[in-house]
Amino acid sequence: MQFHxxxxxxxxxxxxxxxxxxxxxxxxxxxVLTKLYPTRSxxxxxxxxxxxxxANVEEDNWEWHTFDTIKGGDYLVDQDAAEIMAKEAIDAVxxxxxxxxxxxxxxxxxxxxxxxxxxxxxxxxxxxxxxCYAADRTGHMILQTLYQNCVKHGIEFFNEFYVLxxxxxxxxxxxxxxxxxxxxxxxxxxxxxxxxxxxFATGGFxxxxxxxxxxxxxxxxxxxxxxxxxxxxxxxxxxQFHPTGLAGLGILLTEGARGEGAILRNASGERxxxxxxxxxxxLAPRDIVARSMALEVLxxxxxxxxxxxxxxxxTHLGAEVLETKLPDITEFARTYLAVDPxxxxxxxxxxxxxxxxxxxxxxxxxxxRDNDNVVPGLYAAGECACVSVHGANRLxxxxxxxxxxxxxxxxxxxxxxxxxxxEHVELPENPAAAVEAQVALALSEHGQERVxxxxxxxxxxxxxxxxxxxxxxxxxxxxHDVQAxxxxxxxxxxxxxxxxxNTDLLEAVELGFLxxxxxxxxxxxxxxxxSRGGHAREDYPNxxxxxxxxxxxxxxxxxxxxxxxxxxxxxxxxxxxKPMERKY
Amino acid sequence: MTATAETxxxxxxxxxxxxxxxxxxxxxxxxxxxxxxxxPRWDSFDIPAxxxxxxxxxxxYIKWYVDGxxxxxxxxxxxICGSDAMRINGVNRLACKVLLKDLLEKGGKQTTITIEPxxxxxxxxxxxxxxxxxxxxxxxxxxxxVTYGNEPxxxxxxxxxxxxxxxxxxxCILCACCTTSCPVYWTEGSYFGPAAIVNAHRFIFxxxxxxxxxRLDILNDIDGVWRCRTTFNCTDACPRGxxxxxxxxxxxxxxxxxxx
Numbered sequence: 093m094q095f096h097x098x099x100x101x102x103x104x105x106x107x108x109x110x111x112x113x114x115x116x117x118x119x120x121x122x123x124v125l126t127k128l129y130p131t132r133s134x135x136x137x138x139x140x141x142x143x144x145x146x147a148n149v150e151e152d153n154w155e156w157h158t159f160d161t162i163k164g165g166d167y168l169v170d171q172d173a174a175e176i177m178a179k180e181a182i183d184a185v186x187x188x189x190x191x192x193x194x195x196x197x198x199x200x201x202x203x204x205x206x207x208x209x210x211x212x213x214x215x216x217x218x219x220x221x222x223x224c225y226a227a228d229r230t231g232h233m234i235l236q237t238l239y240q241n242c243v244k245h246g247i248e249f250f251n252e253f254y255v256l257x258x259x260x261x262x263x264x265x266x267x268x269x270x271x272x273x274x275x276x277x278x279x280x281x282x283x284x285x286x287x288x289x290x291x292f293a294t295g296g297f298x299x300x301x302x303x304x305x306x307x308x309x310x311x312x313x314x315x316x317x318x319x320x321x322x323x324x325x326x327x328x329x330x331x332q333f334h335p336t337g338l339a340g341l342g343i344l345l346t347e348g349a350r351g352e353g354a355i356l357r358n359a360s361g362e363r364x365x366x367x368x369x370x371x372x373x374x375l376a377p378r379d380i381v382a383r384s385m386a387l388e389v390l391x392x393x394x395x396x397x398x399x400x401x402x403x404x405x406x407t408h409l410g411a412e413v414l415e416t417k418l419p420d421i422t423e424f425a426r427t428y429l430a431v432d433p434x435x436x437x438x439x440x441x442x443x444x445x446x447x448x449x450x451x452x453x454x455x456x457x458x459x460x461r462d463n464d465n466v467v468p469g470l471y472a473a474g475e476c477a478c479v480s481v482h483g484a485n486r487l488x489x490x491x492x493x494x495x496x497x498x499x500x501x502x503x504x505x506x507x508x509x510x511x512x513x514x515e516h517v518e519l520p521e522n523p524a525a526a527v528e529a530q531v532a533l534a535l536s537e538h539g540q541e542r543v544x545x546x547x548x549x550x551x552x553x554x555x556x557x558x559x560x561x562x563x564x565x566x567x568x569x570x571x572h573d574v575q576a577x578x579x580x581x582x583x584x585x586x587x588x589x590x591x592x593x594n595t596d597l598l599e600a601v602e603l604g605f606l607x608x609x610x611x612x613x614x615x616x617x618x619x620x621x622x623s624r625g626g627h628a629r630e631d632y633p634n635x636x637x638x639x640x641x642x643x644x645x646x647x648x649x650x651x652x653x654x655x656x657x658x659x660x661x662x663x664x665x666x667x668x669x670k671p672m673e674r675k676y
Numbered sequence: 677m678t679a680t681a682e683t684x685x686x687x688x689x690x691x692x693x694x695x696x697x698x699x700x701x702x703x704x705x706x707x708x709x710x711x712x713x714x715x716p717r718w719d720s721f722d723i724p725a726x727x728x729x730x731x732x733x734x735x736x737y738i739k740w741y742v743d744g745x746x747x748x749x750x751x752x753x754x755x756i757c758g759s760d761a762m763r764i765n766g767v768n769r770l771a772c773k774v775l776l777k778d779l780l781e782k783g784g785k786q787t788t789i790t791i792e793p794x795x796x797x798x799x800x801x802x803x804x805x806x807x808x809x810x811x812x813x814x815x816x817x818x819x820x821x822v823t824y825g826n827e828p829x830x831x832x833x834x835x836x837x838x839x840x841x842x843x844x845x846x847x848c849i850l851c852a853c854c855t856t857s858c859p860v861y862w863t864e865g866s867y868f869g870p871a872a873i874v875n876a877h878r879f880i881f882x883x884x885x886x887x888x889x890x891r892l893d894i895l896n897d898i899d900g901v902w903r904c905r906t907t908f909n910c911t912d913a914c915p916r917g918x919x920x921x922x923x924x925x926x927x928x929x930x931x932x933x934x935x936x
Contacts, residue, residue, distance in 0.1 A: 129807065131850050132749075132757040189831040192821030194839060194846050194882070201833035226846075232756065233846065240820035278800065307751040343754045424754060427773060542689055544740030587688060587744030592711040593801045596744040 093524050094283045098123045099510035101272050101287040102503075103255045103314060106133030107231070107495035108474025109293030110238035110247075112457075112503030116291070117247045119507035123285060124247060125274055127254040127309065127598075130239050134295060134307045135495065138231025139420065140348030141223030142188075142492040143211055144181035148202045149221045154178040156214060157222065161490060162669050164210040164377045165448075165483020166625035166635065168327070168643065170665040173455050173479045177490070177497050184496040185224050193237040195226050196417075206417075207351040210377035210487040216676065219351075219375045223489045228346045228418045234492060252277040254598060256527045258290055258317055258470070261520050266461065269470035270517045273527045277598065280591030282524045282531070288513045289506035292318065292451060292459075292472040293499065299602075300610040301444035301559065302551035305334055305344035309602075314476040316605030318451050319612065323461055324645045326478040326662065327449035328609070329616030330626045332486055333560050335381040337443025339401035341428055345421045345440060347488040350374040352417055354406040356385065357437065358393040364402075369676040376676045379485040379626045382442040386560045389441070396439060403437035410434075442560055448486055448626060449616075450478040452645065452662070457502025463645070463662045469509060469517075473502035480643065484625020534600050539583025543600045546577050546584065550603075550610060558614055563630045567618045574611045578653045581607055608653065612646045615657050620644065637671055691724075691741050698724040699787070701776065703734050705746065706792040709801050716799070719743075720788075727777035731764055731789065735771060735803075748803035755915055758851030762803050763792040768853040768913040794856035796865065810852045813868045817876040817894055822887025838883035845878035845923050847916040854910035854920045860903050867903040868895065870910040870920045877923040880930060892931050901928050 099120035102109050109124060116122040126133070145152040157178035162169045189195060189203060196204040205221040213220040226233040242249070259271035271286040294314030298306025319325050335356070336345040350356070356374050358364050368384040369376035376384075385402050388394060395403050406414060406422075411434045414422045418433075425431045425438045451472040453459050458466040474495045481494055550573075557570035581604060588596035622636035623629050643662040648655050700722055708716035721738050732750055739746045749759040753772045760771040765779065771791075781787045797805040848871065855861055855869035876895055880888045895901045901924055910920040 128751060128757075128759070129811075132751045132759045134752060134757070136849070137752050137754070137756045186831055190821075190827055192879070192882070192884070194842070195831075197834055197836050197839045199836065201835050201838075203831050229847070232849070236846075236848075243815050244818075244820040307757065308753060309751045420756075427775070428754070540689060542740070545689075545692075548692075588747075590709065590711050590745070592709060593747050593804055595747055596739070 094281060096123065096283060096285045097516065098285060098287045100289045100291065100506045101125060101285045102291040102293060103272060104293035104295060104474070104476070105130035105249065106293060106295055106474065107135035107234055107238060107492065108499035108502070109291070110242050111496050111499030112291050112293060112473060112506065113247045114238065114241050114245060115500055115503030116507040117242070117245050119504070120510045122247065122507070123250060125250045125253045125255050125272065125285070127252060127277070127313070129251050130242065130249060131235060133235060134310055136232045136235040137305070137307065137344065138234070138492055139228040139344060139346035140351065141206060141208060141225035141230050141489045142185060142234070142496070143208060143222045143489040144185040144224055144493070145178065145222060146182060146185065146203060146205065146224065148198060149205050151213070152220055152222055154181065156212065156220070157181065159215050159669060160211050161481060161487055162483070163216070163672070163674060164487040165485055166674055167641065167671040168480065168483035168624060168664055170480050171667040171669060172665050173481045175667065176455055177481045177493060180497045181493050184493060184500070188234065188237060188496065191237050191241045193226065193233050195224055206348060207375060208488045209347050209350070209375045209381065211489070212372065216371070219372050223348065223351065225348065227416070228348055228420045231492060250274070253283065255313070256317070256530060256601065258321065259519050259523045260321055260467070261517050263517070266465065266467070268468045268517050270519050271523060273524050275527065275531060277593055280594060282527055284519070284523050286516055286519055288510035288516055289469045289471060291457070291502050291506050292476050293474045294476045296447045296475040297606060297609045298444050300550060300554050300606050300613065302555045303337060303342040304444040305337055305342055306444065311602035312605045312609040313602065314472070315450055316608055318459070319608060319646070319648050322648055323459065323467065324452055324647050325449060325612055326452040326645055327480060327643050328447070328612045328646055329620050329644060330448035330484050331444065331613060332378055332446040332448060332626045333382040333442035334445035335378055335385055335442050336404055336440040338424060338429055339396070339439035339441045342443035343424055343428060344443065344445070345404060345424065345438065346418070347378070349404060349406055349418055349421060352413060353409055354404055356381070357403045357405050358388045359395040359399060360393065364388055364393070372676045377485055377487060379628070380676065382560050383628055385442055401439045401441040404440045405437040406433040407435060407437065444559065446486055446491060447475055448478070448480070448482040448484065450476050453477050453479055455479060455501065456505040457498055458505065471502040471506045473498040484627060530601070531597070534586050534597055535589055537585070540585050541580045541583045543584055543603050546580055547603050547606065550574065550577050550606060554610055558617060561628050561630050562617055564618070567614055570614045571611070571618065574607060574614060578607050578611070581653060604653065612657060615659065616644050616646060619659055641671065688741055688744060694724040695726060698726055699780070701725050701734070702786060702788040703738065704788055704790045705802070707802050708799050709745070725776050727775070727780060729776045730772050731774045731776065731791070732760055732771040734776070734789070747801045756849065758849035761794050761851040761853045761856070763794055765790050768794055768857040770851060770853070770915045773915050794852060796856045796862045797852070807852065809865065810855060810869070810871065813872040814850065814875055817868065817872050818887055818891050819875040819879065821879060821882065821885055822890065823884065824886050832884045834883055841883070842878050842881040844918050845874045847918055848874050848878070849916060851915060853913040853915055857909040857913035859907055859909065860905055864903065866899045868899055870924060873901055873924050873927055874918060874920055877927055880927065888930070892927070895927055896931055901931065904928070
């Protein structure tokens with residue numbers, strides 16, 4: 093075992109983690125731990141843009157952006173947090189530009205802006221050009237720019253260090269975070285990092301689904317660690333399905349395509365979104381477009397030999413717009429489906445994309461241990477966190493914004509907290525014991541179950557029973573399946589017994605997190621007997637503000653995979669917007 | 677050694693059902709685990725695969741159902757993260773961007789696909805190499821915007837044409853396909869390599885940047901751009917379609933004529 097001591101430890105090196113590191117690293121001694129290399133993080137797969145009311149191309153202001161975010165989230169958004177995000181969006185974009193991000197430019201040389209789903213002028217009048225972008229590679233440019241600036245500031249990275257636990261020290265005022273425990277992939281060695289502050293920035297858990305835009309590595313590790321510590325997770329039943337995944341594959345095609353004028357059509361060529369969202373049509377928020385697409389298919393109007401997808405028609409945009417503003421998605425369609433978007437429409441279907449829920453935090457990124465109290469020294473930002481700025485449905489571009497605004501805030505808060513403490517709080521006894529036992533158990537002979545089989549079955553039941561549309565029956569089936577898979581997980585076999593780059597072991601550990609988070613998602617979806625944002629219950633088709641205008645809070649009760657989940661609730665923060673019916 | 681799906685069935689259990697339209701392919705992989713092996717070896721696996729599968733799917737099949745010790749990096753699986761650069765049938769490619777249908781033998785002959793780690797970096801295990809020397813070269817060229825004086829309140833103004841000037845080199849995902857395809861890099865590991873020069877180019881030709889001279893001084897070094905022999909391997913290897921050799925030539929020209 094190796095021991096390290098830092099002021100701040102950041103776990104995860106995607107957009108949120110590196111944005112936090114740039115702030116923290118200039119203030120306090122900071123280490124960034126990532127299970128990948130920083131530039132492999134999935135922020136790089138984001139395409140379309142990052143919204144901020146710069147008003148570079150038409151009238152706009154941050155109050156409209158706040159309203160759109162809250163309405164887009166079906167009023168489950170904490171309004172104080174949304175206001176902060178929309179206000180700070182402007183500086184967040186300008187900061188990135190100053191760091192070197194190569195945004196596309198207007199003829200005057202300013203940052204160009206494009207339309208995006210759910211972002212409107214004056215509270216819903218029409219789509220507004222608010223998304224700042226770099227072709228359809230905005231996430232790639234953000235990830236590269238943040239990494240470049242980490243290099244510039246000499247940020248210390250521990251690459252391919254897989255964090256498996258955090259250290260909580262009990263004090264008379266409750267638990268305090270005092271460090272993190274990591275497994276070094278290169279050597280199999282355990283490392284204990286003592287720290288005054290720990291920031292989670294570990295991303296989402298899209299791999300609970302089969303059809304997903306998420307990377308193989310997005311397995312909810314951070315959320316899983318926090319949950320296992322008895323700390324809550326918030327709003328986990330709200331999972332976003334991005335309307336335009338490449339059919340059958342789930343690879344993302346940006347909403348920016350529709351922002352540039354692309355149109356969704358059913359088998360007969362009808363622009364069906366005119367029926368579902370008469371004002372902003374194809375640029376309705378993602379939950380509405382995804383449900384509309386699923387309905388078209390369910391009602392027999394899907395395209396293709398099995399009528400199981402719809403078509404994204406970009407042909408009228410012309411080769412130049414596709415090659416200059418949407419080059420990557422044009423290439424994805426050509427490479428993976430052998431379809432050329434310049435001349436033919438692209439088969440698309442919703443793909444599991446983004447967790448609205450996660451580790452509950454306040455607007456400084458401090459992690460909550462219940463509705464009112466924080467865990468001193470523990471922070472979270474980005475997709476793994478729930479501030480909540482996305483409520484029941486995130487608007488497109490608001491995730492790139494979230495990681496920059498709240499990554500920065502968490503980095504500053506973590507560093508300032510660390511600097512305000514003279515001494516490190518003592519670590520709990522044997523801080524590495526749990527991780528050592530976990531690794532030893534996984535490597536021991538205790539069954540013949542294959543990780544890949546359990547994962548495949550998990551993803552199949554989640555796709556079939558807990559995706560765009562859900563009912564009591566499908567969710568009960570999913571819960572039954574997930575619980576059975578958890579029992580089988582106790583008998584998994586890891587074939588690679590070595591210490592060196594044991595990715596077989598890594599996948600086994602990741603599956604454990606996926607199973608627990610899938611169960612939390614399903615338990616939350618069963619309990620929420622209403623339809624709101626990304627959570628659509630066929631048996632409860634309406635929003636029920638009387639009973640469910642509140643955040644779900646999930647707590648693990650007991651030890652081990654078979655432990656129960658306790659569900660509690662937290663009030664939504666309102667400032668100036670009263671809930672209204674959500675029409676577009 | 678030949679380990680077919682059938683012969684090793686005992687180790688990972690039964691195989692999943694073979695999908696309609698699958699063909700049997702032989703995947704020949706260069707294996708080496710310094711923890712247990714004295715020297716590298718070749719393993720062959722006969723597995724079912726669909727023509728639409730990516731090579732990454734084939735590797736996953738082997739790892740998940742035949743031999744769990746097979747080790748490689750991967751993440752996004754669609755050519756954006758740059759994790760799975762490897763040598764596929766002798767050329768550097770991302771395993772998630774090569775489709776089996778483009779490798780199939782004609783006339784129904786069984787296809788053999790050869791997969792090796794990228795060359796020029798130390799092999800850590802199987803297809804996984806030590807990326808540290810590669811990133812060290814990247815960090816050495818000051819791969820970030822260098823500016824002096826006060827920052828503007830709003831964004832810096834940049835014309836559409838000035839933005840376009842360095843667009844090609846902004847696409848780099850640091851996968852190392854270019855650098856590890858370069859014969860000069862194979863023999864002289866101290867050479868910065870194409871990827872580092874691409875990332876220097878990205879800033880040298882950015883109208884907002886004021887660090888061009890510092891970077892050009894670095895690249896004028898004995899291990900800098902002059903090592904390039906314009907073999908064009910790098911341009912062929914780039915999964916992002918960057919004109920790598922052209923970018924290196926532009927840096928050379930900037931050094932010769934002190935004109936950016």
